[in-house]
Amino acid sequence: MDYFLELLLGGLTRGSIYALIALGYTMVYGIIELINFAHGEIYMIGAFTALIVASVLTMNGMTGISVLILASVVAVLYSAAYGFTVEKIAYKPLRQAPRLSPLISAIGMSIFLQNYVLLAQTSDYLPFPNLIPVLPFMEPYSQLMGSTELVIVLTTTVVTVILTLFIKFTKIGKAMRATAQDRSMAMLTGVNVNRVISNTFIIGSALAAIGGVLIASHVGRINFYIGFIAGIKAFTAAVLGGIGSIPGAVLGGLVLGWTESFATGYVSSDYEDVFAFCLLVLILIFRPAGLLGRSTAQKV
Amino acid sequence: MDSVLEVNGTTMDFGGLRALHAVDLQVRQGEIVALIGPNGAGKTTFFNCVTGIYDPTEGDIFISPPGGKRRRINGIKINRAAELGMARTFQNVRLFPNMTVLENVMIGRHCRAKAGVLGAIFRGWDTRREEQEIVDHSYEILVKIGLADQVDELAKNLPYGAQRRLEIARAMATEPFLLLLDEPAAGMNPRETEALEELIVQIRDEEKISILMIEHDMKIVMSISDRIFVLDYGEKIAEGTPAEIRENPVVIKAYLGEDVNA
Amino acid sequence: MKALSEFKKALIISLWFMLLTFPIMVIRVNTIEKVVEWRWRNMAFIGIGSFLLSFVWRYLLGRKEKGRKLAEAGSVEARPFSRRLLDEPRIYRPALAAVTLFAVAFPFLFSSYQTNIMTTALMYVMLGLGLNIVVGLAGLLDLGYVAFYAVGAYSYALLNHHFGLGFWAILPVGALLGVLFGILLGFPVLRLRGDYLAIVTLGFGEIIRLILENWNEFSFGPSGIANIPRPGLFGIQMSLNEATIYLYFLMIALCLFTIFVVNRLQDSRIGRAWIALREDEVACQAMGIDKTKTKLTAFALGATWAGMVGVIFAAKTTFINPASFTFLESAMILSIVVLGGMGSIIGVILGAFILILTPEYLRAFSNYRMLLFGTTMVLMMVFRPQGIVTNVRRIYKFRARGRDGEPSQA
Numbered sequence: 007m008d009y010f011l012e013l014l015l016g017g018l019t020r021g022s023i024y025a026l027i028a029l030g031y032t033m034v035y036g037i038i039e040l041i042n043f044a045h046g047e048i049y050m051i052g053a054f055t056a057l058i059v060a061s062v063l064t065m066n067g068m069t070g071i072s073v074l075i076l077a078s079v080v081a082v083l084y085s086a087a088y089g090f091t092v093e094k095i096a097y098k099p100l101r102q103a104p105r106l107s108p109l110i111s112a113i114g115m116s117i118f119l120q121n122y123v124l125l126a127q128t129s130d131y132l133p134f135p136n137l138i139p140v141l142p143f144m145e146p147y148s149q150l151m152g153s154t155e156l157v158i159v160l161t162t163t164v165v166t167v168i169l170t171l172f173i174k175f176t177k178i179g180k181a182m183r184a185t186a187q188d189r190s191m192a193m194l195t196g197v198n199v200n201r202v203i204s205n206t207f208i209i210g211s212a213l214a215a216i217g218g219v220l221i222a223s224h225v226g227r228i229n230f231y232i233g234f235i236a237g238i239k240a241f242t243a244a245v246l247g248g249i250g251s252i253p254g255a256v257l258g259g260l261v262l263g264w265t266e267s268f269a270t271g272y273v274s275s276d277y278e279d280v281f282a283f284c285l286l287v288l289i290l291i292f293r294p295a296g297l298l299g300r301s302t303a304q305k306v
Numbered sequence: 307m308d309s310v311l312e313v314n315g316t317t318m319d320f321g322g323l324r325a326l327h328a329v330d331l332q333v334r335q336g337e338i339v340a341l342i343g344p345n346g347a348g349k350t351t352f353f354n355c356v357t358g359i360y361d362p363t364e365g366d367i368f369i370s371p372p373g374g375k376r377r378r379i380n381g382i383k384i385n386r387a388a389e390l391g392m393a394r395t396f397q398n399v400r401l402f403p404n405m406t407v408l409e410n411v412m413i414g415r416h417c418r419a420k421a422g423v424l425g426a427i428f429r430g431w432d433t434r435r436e437e438q439e440i441v442d443h444s445y446e447i448l449v450k451i452g453l454a455d456q457v458d459e460l461a462k463n464l465p466y467g468a469q470r471r472l473e474i475a476r477a478m479a480t481e482p483f484l485l486l487l488d489e490p491a492a493g494m495n496p497r498e499t500e501a502l503e504e505l506i507v508q509i510r511d512e513e514k515i516s517i518l519m520i521e522h523d524m525k526i527v528m529s530i531s532d533r534i535f536v537l538d539y540g541e542k543i544a545e546g547t548p549a550e551i552r553e554n555p556v557v558i559k560a561y562l563g564e565d566v567n568a
Numbered sequence: 569m570k571a572l573s574e575f576k577k578a579l580i581i582s583l584w585f586m587l588l589t590f591p592i593m594v595i596r597v598n599t600i601e602k603v604v605e606w607r608w609r610n611m612a613f614i615g616i617g618s619f620l621l622s623f624v625w626r627y628l629l630g631r632k633e634k635g636r637k638l639a640e641a642g643s644v645e646a647r648p649f650s651r652r653l654l655d656e657p658r659i660y661r662p663a664l665a666a667v668t669l670f671a672v673a674f675p676f677l678f679s680s681y682q683t684n685i686m687t688t689a690l691m692y693v694m695l696g697l698g699l700n701i702v703v704g705l706a707g708l709l710d711l712g713y714v715a716f717y718a719v720g721a722y723s724y725a726l727l728n729h730h731f732g733l734g735f736w737a738i739l740p741v742g743a744l745l746g747v748l749f750g751i752l753l754g755f756p757v758l759r760l761r762g763d764y765l766a767i768v769t770l771g772f773g774e775i776i777r778l779i780l781e782n783w784n785e786f787s788f789g790p791s792g793i794a795n796i797p798r799p800g801l802f803g804i805q806m807s808l809n810e811a812t813i814y815l816y817f818l819m820i821a822l823c824l825f826t827i828f829v830v831n832r833l834q835d836s837r838i839g840r841a842w843i844a845l846r847e848d849e850v851a852c853q854a855m856g857i858d859k860t861k862t863k864l865t866a867f868a869l870g871a872t873w874a875g876m877v878g879v880i881f882a883a884k885t886t887f888i889n890p891a892s893f894t895f896l897e898s899a900m901i902l903s904i905v906v907l908g909g910m911g912s913i914i915g916v917i918l919g920a921f922i923l924i925l926t927p928e929y930l931r932a933f934s935n936y937r938m939l940l941f942g943t944t945m946v947l948m949m950v951f952r953p954q955g956i957v958t959n960v961r962r963i964y965k966f967r968a969r970g971r972d973g974e975p976s977q978a
Binding site for chain 2: 832836838839840841843844847848853856857858865869962
Binding site: 039040041051054055057058059061062065080084087088091095096099100103104105106107108109110111113114115116117118119120121122123124125126127128132133135234238241245276277279280283284286287290291294 | 584585587588589591592593595596597599600602603604610629707709711756757759760761762763764766767768770771772774775778779782895896899902903906935936938939941942943944945946949950953
């Protein structure tokens, strides 16, 4: 029973991270129907930025929670800037192009960013300091769930709630929803579609950076390649929940997290990534609209 | 009795939306039938049901090709519909933009040829002959349609009116017994429309192809149709000869609205 | 005034990129020795580079926009370079002769190291031509193409290991297994939309690699399989150098074979159906083309070549492991197709040579290999989606109007 609980909580942590990254995929897809392949790399860059900032700060004698906060803030800002720039370079010129063009461009961008970090930093794994402080009240439960894991789950919850409220009630959020529904109609009613798309990339990238800082603390090491697998898995989560839907992304993330956790726990840990890929393939083939998505009629 | 297309009580639902409601329609051999109605009346949905793009929720669609057996075709595959002899054009022109005019028509011949992968690689005598037949036949159609001068032009470089004609040529290449034209005159200037009118009649008379067309241009509808069906909000509200439809008060009210005399 | 505002724009862009790349490009931390390295020089490079590139970027965008407007206005496009080349036998005949001579003489003029590199480039030509069927002609973005390559390589390695079968026996087997896997993997994905198809094929590619990595009893896991024999020639003993040259000519022959077959496929009823499917799926079906069958043929015929090249790869390196079959390999082949021009045979050949040989011969570039591939994909999509060589459509000859009695080109 303890083992089961351990896997359940492990899956929850994992799933929360997937959900955070999946939100970025789902938002971008909802608005411009593009699988932003480079999203995983934005998350990786977020983790790297946080590591660099945290290292510089600790070497200059700073300690404690302020390192976490500063590193996270810088990582979020930088990831957002990268997301914004990537969109301007690789996707904006391709608004009118056939569907496959921006997708190929996105794959190119993803490879570019991976190798940019590889060349400018290192190809080795870098140890990532756990920036999240140990919470004393979690001490008795540390067998089941550490402080880091608790922070991860709580952060995801808070971020999702804020994001949902933001999209529902703010002006930017409303413009985003309008653009997602019908881009040309939104444009006619005075929505600046280019700005909406930029905003979407900025928000999605910022969320990815939060995910990057959290998971790097959780796993304890990073390299330039972490974005690829994380990206695919988060995309799986987004599709699983129904791409374009925010609660769907969270649900998808959790389902994927639990699937992986239980499958590796009870079946075999060798095939950890295979489970995610199989889930992805099965979902796309049998229920491409996802768990919460609606299928739309083909327009002729 | 000699209907080539017979649609009985066809209903099409999309989720909660009823796009077609119990529509009946017949096209007889050698007829030009027009399907008219305001925007959103369900005309294109009707075409999509007949050509296998949608599977109607209720009702039956029968075809009886001349010299062939009568059969029910609800929910057949799209390509099967073409094989059985129903060819269509699209409301918003759907050519193969980066292929030449001739190649576009040659695609229409695809389902009447049979060369496979091995034939393509070894290019034996019968494959060559078949290819030549495809090329020659396609060219003949283009001559009839009046696009013979532009055979090697890319389809995307044609003027709009010519693109619409090319779509008809491509559809004719499949050797249909029934040609479904979705707003063939849309976007054409009066001269082009007149030529189109002649072309449609010519296709019917010389090729013995029956025609069902959706059209908004009342001039062409009234002058060449043998019968007209009127749809409104997914329901058939009238059918009859052009003269009958012109006098039909229900049509005038529903379709033309208040601006009858405008 | 305009020049000034252009200058200001470039300055802002340059500052933006200096700021953006600051943590990654300038700072490098060594967490073990606790030292921070500040590389301010990089910042200067980025600043100057992005300042200059922003002009090029905007110039090219402007040019593209102008070209589009001209096309919309209905003015006739200039004949693409490739068409002019094909229309002019006085240019292409000597060129072809020169290329042939060079190809034949190459292994005797250069070292076996160089010959090896050329052989690799030729392998990518073949892979590119194969993927070109799927992506370029049929318009199906297959991101798991490397899976078929792996199938070919492992079929040779394993069948040789267990049953002692030789290269020539396996080469057709590799091709057939490619077809089989193409159909097997192709079948479930055919209903999917373009971008979902891309992701699912990517998933399949990774699943196959992960299985090879973890199923030790079957594939010997990450340590791979060594001592795979080189291709034989009637049992003649060959020195390493001779074997290299032999493999080179073998690859030339196979490439010619591939070009021949792909060219014929492209100019056939099936090839036209692929292109029509790429151009407009619904219209294509409405013309009586069976979508499923057409897509499956494309998948299967594309996979054939990867299966064959896989066998050759195993024979060339004499050692294989799953690390050779990652997604990056698929991406590399894809960028060859994208650079060359989707659907263009000459383009794909050029693309393969450019992308494989540049990092090999310009040593300065060798570390930037993948960077080059990524950049290629983005730039080509933004500025020249049709590739470096525009695919020309064939001109057909018909009986009704004989084209000046010229023999129809095959």
